[in-house]
Amino acid sequence: MNFKKQFKDGLLTQNPVLVQLLGMCSTMAITTTLFNGIGMGVAVTFILICSNVVISLLRKVIPSKIRIAAYIVVIAGFVTMVDLLMQAFLPALSESLGIFIPLIVVNCIILGRAEAFASKNSVAASAVDGICQGIGYTVVLIVMCVVREFLGSGTFGGGLLGPEGAGIRILPEQFPAMMMILPVGGFLTLGVLIAVVQYFLAKDKKGADET
Amino acid sequence: MKLLSIAIGAILVNNFILSQFLGICPFMGVSKKMDTAVGMGVAVTFVMGVASAVTYAVNLLLIRLGLDYMQTVAYILVIAALVQFIEMFLQKVVPALYSALGIYLPLITTNCAVLGVALQNTQNGYTFIQSVVYGVTGGLGFTLAIILFASVRERLAANSDCPKCFEGFPLALISAGLIALAFMGFQGLRIG
Numbered sequence A: 001m002n003f004k005k006q007f008k009d010g011l012l013t014q015n016p017v018l019v020q021l022l023g024m025c026s027t028m029a030i031t032t033t034l035f036n037g038i039g040m041g042v043a044v045t046f047i048l049i050c051s052n053v054v055i056s057l058l059r060k061v062i063p064s065k066i067r068i069a070a071y072i073v074v075i076a077g078f079v080t081m082v083d084l085l086m087q088a089f090l091p092a093l094s095e096s097l098g099i100f101i102p103l104i105v106v107n108c109i110i111l112g113r114a115e116a117f118a119s120k121n122s123v124a125a126s127a128v129d130g131i132c133q134g135i136g137y138t139v140v141l142i143v144m145c146v147v148r149e150f151l152g153s154g155t156f157g158g159g160l161l162g163p164e165g166a167g168i169r170i171l172p173e174q175f176p177a178m179m180m181i182l183p184v185g186g187f188l189t190l191g192v193l194i195a196v197v198q199y200f201l202a203k204d205k206k207g208a209d210e211t
Numbered sequence B: 001m002k003l004l005s006i007a008i009g010a011i012l013v014n015n016f017i018l019s020q021f022l023g024i025c026p027f028m029g030v031s032k033k034m035d036t037a038v039g040m041g042v043a044v045t046f047v048m049g050v051a052s053a054v055t056y057a058v059n060l061l062l063i064r065l066g067l068d069y070m071q072t073v074a075y076i077l078v079i080a081a082l083v084q085f086i087e088m089f090l091q092k093v094v095p096a097l098y099s100a101l102g103i104y105l106p107l108i109t110t111n112c113a114v115l116g117v118a119l120q121n122t123q124n125g126y127t128f129i130q131s132v133v134y135g136v137t138g139g140l141g142f143t144l145a146i147i148l149f150a151s152v153r154e155r156l157a158a159n160s161d162c163p164k165c166f167e168g169f170p171l172a173l174i175s176a177g178l179i180a181l182a183f184m185g186f187q188g189l190r191i192g
Helices: A003-013 A024-030 A034-057 A064-089 A091-100 A102-106 A108-118 A123-153 A183-210 B002-013 B024-029 B034-065 B068-093 B095-101 B104-110 B112-124 B128-158 B169-188
Strands: none
Touching: A003 A123, A003 A183, A024 A034, A024 A091, A024 A102, A024 A123, A024 A183, A024 B024, A034 A064, A034 A091, A034 A102, A034 A108, A034 A123, A064 A091, A064 A102, A064 A108, A064 B068, A091 A102, A091 B112, A102 A108, A102 B068, A102 B112, A108 A123, A123 A183, A183 B169, B002 B128, B002 B169, B024 B104, B024 B128, B024 B169, B034 B068, B034 B104, B034 B112, B034 B128, B068 B095, B068 B104, B068 B112, B104 B112, B112 B128, B128 B169
């Protein structure tokens, strides 16, 4: 088990959002304030770890023909748990994430990791994979949130810091471009972010080839 | 009148892809060519319509049994079974359509637009007719967006002159962003 490599894969070289291009919908939809991003990231990481462990445990029992349906049931179970817990203990977060909590069921990251990793590897390795991929996803969410919140509403840490959770104001009120926290901003920010990562990965590879 | 406003809302104002971010994966994945984009759009519209009708009935059943917290699990199972069933039905009855849609059908199970429409119908408390209308028009909105996007991408592929790191996916995302910007113009549209 190579923890360091798995961690690097999850965070950068095999990042679920930026490189594998999975789970786009939630990434773009909810990254409007920092609180949303962290909440969603933690929820997905938790579900990813749990479902990876359970699927890895069951990998010899599930017949391969109905495996996708079986995975979905396992994932949907955990998603329901998280949804209900969040409604009970974090109603504000649950309200602002709305429909995207139940939609974690069809988030391709979780099903993708179940199919590509947990169904072939040991329980411990799958748990680590869940943690690493989850962290990779969360980091992307946080970066997107910070960029979009800064450009779109001129604040930092919305929903979490500052007076009444409105965030700490960095730009004066008249400067921010509303557009960035609307859907358009999601597409643009993610596009630029992926381009940046591709640029550095390509440079990295070139450097490795030359030496 | 209510139905008309639901329809306009689902196609233009709250377009599933461009303003609600539901169903981005197929939107990005199968929009490289026009004909596959049309195929996907038709398949999604069909499944969304049928899924809206079926999940409406399932929701009534769940409420009667007092199991409404099982909504997400029940819906996704119903949708998965439905997609499988439609696949088998088309294979038997309309083989031409089946071979045209072929690979896209199984993909629809994990399309968040389908589960999304089911959940939204329940949340908004739509009646049966309203649910079906919302499902079908939502699908039409999806088709409209994916067709527009596919034609943009076909042209981009033909003559793109952009920085290397933007090639492929980032460029697609940014063009989708511009389409979304154009669709924001419908934001002020109100009917009824």
